[in-house]
Amino acid sequence: MPAGRPGPAAQSARRPPPPLPLLLLCVLGAPRAGSGADTAVISPQDPTLLIGSSLQATCSVHGDTPGATAEGLYWTLNGRRLPPELSRMLNASTMALALANLNGSRQQSGDNLVCHARDGSILAGSCLYVGLPPEKPFNISCWSRNMKDLTCRWTPGAHGETFLHTNYSLKYKLRWYGQDNTCEEYHTVGPHSCHIPKDLALFTPYEIWVEATNRLGSARSDVLTLDILDVVTTDPPPDVHVSRVGGLEDQLSVRWVSPPALKDFLFQAKYQIRYRVEDSVDWKVVDDVSNQTSCRLAGLKPGTVYFVQVRCNPFGIYGSKKAGIWSEWSHPTAASTPRSERPGPGGGACEPRGGEPSSGPVRRELKQFLGWLKKHAYCSNLSFRLYDQWRAWMQKSHKTRNQHRTRGSCPRADGARREVLPDKL
Amino acid sequence: MSRREGSLEDPQADSSASPLPHLEAKIQQTHSLARLLTKYAEQLLQEYVQHQGDPFGLPGFSPPRLPVADLSDPAPGHAGLPVPERLRLDAAALAALPPLLDVVRRLQGELNPRALRLLRRLEDAARQVRALGAAVEAVLAALGAESRGPRPEPAAAAVAASTASAGVFPAKVLGFRVCGLYLEWVSRTEADLGQLAPGGQA
Numbered sequence: 311m312p313a314g315r316p317g318p319a320a321q322s323a324r325r326p327p328p329p330l331p332l333l334l335l336c337v338l339g340a341p342r343a344g345s346g347a348d349t350a351v352i353s354p355q356d357p358t359l360l361i362g363s364s365l366q367a368t369c370s371v372h373g374d375t376p377g378a379t380a381e382g383l384y385w386t387l388n389g390r391r392l393p394p395e396l397s398r399m400l401n402a403s404t405m406a407l408a409l410a411n412l413n414g415s416r417q418q419s420g421d422n423l424v425c426h427a428r429d430g431s432i433l434a435g436s437c438l439y440v441g442l443p444p445e446k447p448f449n450i451s452c453w454s455r456n457m458k459d460l461t462c463r464w465t466p467g468a469h470g471e472t473f474l475h476t477n478y479s480l481k482y483k484l485r486w487y488g489q490d491n492t493c494e495e496y497h498t499v500g501p502h503s504c505h506i507p508k509d510l511a512l513f514t515p516y517e518i519w520v521e522a523t524n525r526l527g528s529a530r531s532d533v534l535t536l537d538i539l540d541v542v543t544t545d546p547p548p549d550v551h552v553s554r555v556g557g558l559e560d561q562l563s564v565r566w567v568s569p570p571a572l573k574d575f576l577f578q579a580k581y582q583i584r585y586r587v588e589d590s591v592d593w594k595v596v597d598d599v600s601n602q603t604s605c606r607l608a609g610l611k612p613g614t615v616y617f618v619q620v621r622c623n624p625f626g627i628y629g630s631k632k633a634g635i636w637s638e639w640s641h642p643t644a645a646s647t648p649r650s651e652r653p654g655p656g657g658g659a660c661e662p663r664g665g666e667p668s669s670g671p672v673r674r675e676l677k678q679f680l681g682w683l684k685k686h687a688y689c690s691n692l693s694f695r696l697y698d699q700w701r702a703w704m705q706k707s708h709k710t711r712n713q714h715r716t717r718g719s720c721p722r723a724d725g726a727r728r729e730v731l732p733d734k735l
Numbered sequence: 736m737s738r739r740e741g742s743l744e745d746p747q748a749d750s751s752a753s754p755l756p757h758l759e760a761k762i763q764q765t766h767s768l769a770r771l772l773t774k775y776a777e778q779l780l781q782e783y784v785q786h787q788g789d790p791f792g793l794p795g796f797s798p799p800r801l802p803v804a805d806l807s808d809p810a811p812g813h814a815g816l817p818v819p820e821r822l823r824l825d826a827a828a829l830a831a832l833p834p835l836l837d838v839v840r841r842l843q844g845e846l847n848p849r850a851l852r853l854l855r856r857l858e859d860a861a862r863q864v865r866a867l868g869a870a871v872e873a874v875l876a877a878l879g880a881e882s883r884g885p886r887p888e889p890a891a892a893a894v895a896a897s898t899a900s901a902g903v904f905p906a907k908v909l910g911f912r913v914c915g916l917y918l919e920w921v922s923r924t925e926a927d928l929g930q931l932a933p934g935g936q937a
Contacts (some may be wrong), residue, residue: 355902389789389796417788419846420903424790432798435904475848 348385350433352425358439358525363471365409369402369425369434380405382428387438388421412440414473441473443527447502447520450534453541453635456570456571457627460510460538462493462587463503468531476524481505485515485535487587512538543635544569545622547581548604552618552645559612559650565604566620578626583607584639588615613649617642758877759933765870766932769925772863776918779856783914787907788845798908805831806916809923818930819880822871824922829868832917836861839910846903860917871924874931 350371359365371380383405385392392407400406405425415421420437427433445467452462462480480493493504510516516538520531547566555561564583572579581599585607586592599605610616619642625634785794800808806828813821840857847853875881 352904356904386790389793417786418849419787419907422788422790422904422907424904433909435902437903538787 333396338588350425352423352434352436354436356420356437356439358441358474359412360383360442360526361414361442362411363440365407365412365438367407367409367423369407369432370404372403379403381431384426384428386422386424386426388416408449412438414442414471415440415486418473418475439474439525441526442468442471444468444472444476444522444524444529444531447478447522447531449483450518450520450531452518452534452536453543454538456508456544457538457541457542458510459508460506460516460541461499461503462506462518463499464531466502466522472524472526474524474526476522478502479521479523480518481521482506482516482518484511485517506673510538518554537630539628539630540632542572542624542627542630544572544622544637546637546640547620547622548640550620550643552616552619552643554645554648557648559648560610562607562610562616562618562645562647563604563605564607564618564620566640568603569624572624572627575624575627580625580634581605582621582623582636583618585616585618587611588644590618610647613646615644617644617645619643646654758874761870761877762874762928762931763933765867765874766925766928768867768870769921769928772860772867772921773864773918773925775856775860775863776914776921779853779860780911780914780918782850782853782856783843784912786843786850786853787911789909792912798911800906803835803909803912803916804867808916808919813923814926818927819875819878819911821927822875822878822924822931823880825920826868826871826875828916828920829864829924832864832868832913832920833861835913836864836917839913842906842910846906864917864921867921867924871928874928907931 350369353368353370357365362634369380369383369385371383380399380401380403383397384394385397385405385407387409392409396409397405397407407423415438420439422435423438424435425433443718447464447466449465450462451464452460454460460482464478464480466476466478471664478496479495482493493506495505495507497503498505514537515535518534518536521528522531547569549567551565553563554564555563562585566581568579578599582595583599583605584593585596586594596605596607607616607618619639621639622637623634624637625632627634663673784796790796804877809824809828816824822885836857838853843850843857844854872881
């Protein structure tokens with residue numbers, strides 16, 4: 311009896327159809343004569359074929375059925391009638407079909423090849439599985455959240471399109487000893503991912519790989535070797551607060567807390583801040599905030615709502631030399647800069663509290679401030695607090711020139727009335 | 736059908752115990768459940784045919800209506816039977832459906848392992864039809880018209896010593912058949928209960 315002619319790879323790698331329960335026949339019950347049920351059989355049943363290959367199939371009508379003949383039989387594939395020139399009668403009870411250059415299966419449950427009687431009733435069916443063997447998965451990347459688990463992601467070979475159900479299995483083992491283990495929690499962060507929740511060792515390398523299997527064969531990725539400590543990430547910093555810096559219209563203060571799960575280990579943690587104007591999609595990133603839990607954004611637009619996020623990189627944990635993996639960004643926190651009639655400066659930067667002034671507009675203003683101090687006071691204890699107070703004063707003085715208040719500890723050499731800045735604006 | 740069989744009056748009931756409001760509520764509740772499951776059964780069948788591919792979803796698709804063990808279509812004369820008898824047949828069919836739905840779920844787990852929503856719907860259907868069957872039995876008991884005699888063990892639960900070469904296409908057809916029977920019997924149950932519910936035809 312003619313059978314399908316799959317390509318050489320398919321012949322050697324063809325797998326039997328999935329084992330359907332024995333109860334299937336019992337559930338179906340005995341066929342009734344004349345109903346068209348089980349009055350014919352298609353061969354081959356459920357073949358697996360490579361894309362581009364050919365298939366020779368037959369539909370044989372049961373000889374014991376009254377009037378059973380192959381005369382008038384026709385074929386459909388996925389509901390579409392096949393041209394009659396593809397069929398021919400082999401004998402009185404058998405109709406043959408020749409298909410060439412098969413396309414990939416339309417659905418993963420198989421293409422439906424059906425043999426019909428002259429009146430259109432269905433006599434028998436067979437499901438074709440046409441596709442490609444899997445290609446080698448690649449680009450495996452893994453990360454551990456707080457050293458407690460491991461999640462890995464990979465890219466399927468050939469972008470995953472095999473037209474057949476392809477099973478991916480993530481395997482791992484300790485490099486120097488131990489047996490192969492199989493990850494069990496799939497699709498945790500996308501279709502090609504797996505999560506290992508527990509029982510992971512530190513300070514010793516793991517070997518990790520992915521095996522892809524379908525009806526036409528299997529493929530294995532390259533092995534990735536890693537130590538859990540080299541791929542640690544953590545939770546976003548909690549409790550991010552953004553507030554105004556007094557009346558300073560171009561600055562906001564950002565404070566956060568070190569991620570609690572690793573706070574005892576984050577000796578070298580790095581942080582990053584990003585912020586954007588409320589109605590913009592463009593984030594500005596402040597890099598290398600270093601191991602601090604506060605920062606001041608400067609050079610902002612006055613009277614503007616900003617969204618701010620912070621993330622953490624726990625690099626160097628337990629002495630790891632690797633770059634570390636950034637956490638997710640914290641939930642956005644919003645705050646607005648005070649309004650001003652004066653156009654605000656452009657650009658942005660993060661000013662560390664109590665540190666050296668940053669470059670650009672801030673430096674220019676500071677020079678002006680120091681110049682003003684030399685003229686009006688003999689203060690040796692200069693601080694940014696005074697600087698902030700001066701800035702606020704500068705802004706207010708644009709609105710109400712004659713607003714003065716006497717306060718502070720910086721004397722004037724000439725004994726003239728001190729023009730000091732209110733410390734609360 | 737006599738008016739009496741279609742009505743809620745039970746001449747043997749003690750009128751002072753007033754079981755009728757409770758029974759009416761139970762019938763109403765079961766009727767609502769049957770209506771809901773009819774809608775779910777339609778959705779299940781739609782989802783099912785999508786995953787099997789054409790011709791399963793095409794209008795006019797009519798595979799051989801093979802007999803399914805323990806379950807057949809409602810008989811043509813079903814609507815002409817007395818309501819309690821109809822409900823007995825409904826209850827018997829509803830009791831036969833869960834193991835068949837379980838079989839279909841297992842088959843689809845192999846044929847369409849990524850069709851998570853379909854698999855979930857099949858699992859839910861088995862559970863829901865069990866609940867509906869139990870509710871119909873309760874109504875029958877309240878009417879004094881319980882099913883007669885023990886039900887046979889479902890054949891779907893037995894392992895047959897037969898070859899397993901039925902094939903993928905017959906497995907798809909079986910699932911189509913079972914989903915179709917599920918829809919037919921829950922909608923049949925809805926209609927039969929509707930005749931008992933207040934406002935239903937006698």
